[in-house]
Amino acid sequence: MSLEVARRVLETEAEAIRRLAETVGEELERAAEMVAACTGRVVWTGMGKSGIVCRKLAATMASTGTPALFLHPAEAIHGDLGMVTDDDLVVAVSNSGGTEEILRLVEVLRRLDIPLIAMTSNPSSALAREADVHLDLGVRREACPLNLAPTASTTAAMALGDALCIMVSVRKGFREEDFARLHPGGRLGKRFLRVGELMHAGDGVPRVAPETPMKDVIYEMSRKGLGVATVQDGEGRLLGVITDGDLRRLMEREADPLRLTAGDVMHPGGVTIRPDVLATAALRLLEERRITSLMVTDEEDRVQGVLHLHDLWGVGLF
16 A cells, blocks of 8 residues: 555656646746846745755755855745845745745835746746746645645656756856866765866976986886886976886896886886866776876976876775
């Protein structure tokens, strides 16, 4: 019996979203235009469960490039209305469209001439009539068997709000780079780290010249601890690379390896990458080539840094 109830709930909520997908149109376009043109913040407001949905939608909108915040309608009419400026826009969510606290807030907003978008399931409601744009959630019955607990209506509001957020972000040309700037922390942020943010640079780069004796090359590699040395010309351009593996093979084949220079031992070039490339792309390259370090160079092959596999481990990209 409990599984039957669960299935009915899921089907009812899924149907609410399917219905929205079929019925959205010009009003949603108008709402997206209003939000995209807003020069202030988008203020989301709702009571109870609708308020919880609004908190999430304000967070989603802010994280996709549009300044947004949540305003509790009851607190708003007791002083928090000062959070709303003349340049802001308000999105009010109320399934019935008759929530008392929302209507009291809207009365003030109308006097202040603040643009208003409403989401309700009642196009004839007071809230819908007051709004500049009304978005019909179209929910006629909740998934709750008693038709009381907000379920299908909150699901529909969440989905429609997400649609609005993403429409606006696309209109504004929101890019991966913008997402990375707004998500510097957590796993999402790590996905957008750049090679230049993680590489060893400056004095941390093991640098030698072609004429550097191997004794000094070994010292430089040991001092920098990356298992590699970059061989550079006088302009800092990459000529070649010497790795720990190169040293082991050198010891095996040469009776007196210290008589050689870096230019004698290096293998030309090396696997390079630009500093503005995503760290995730660097990880793929390391795995494909089965190596532990990448030489970070600019357009003229000047060495900017070295990225080691351990640098990617350190930020949790695995």
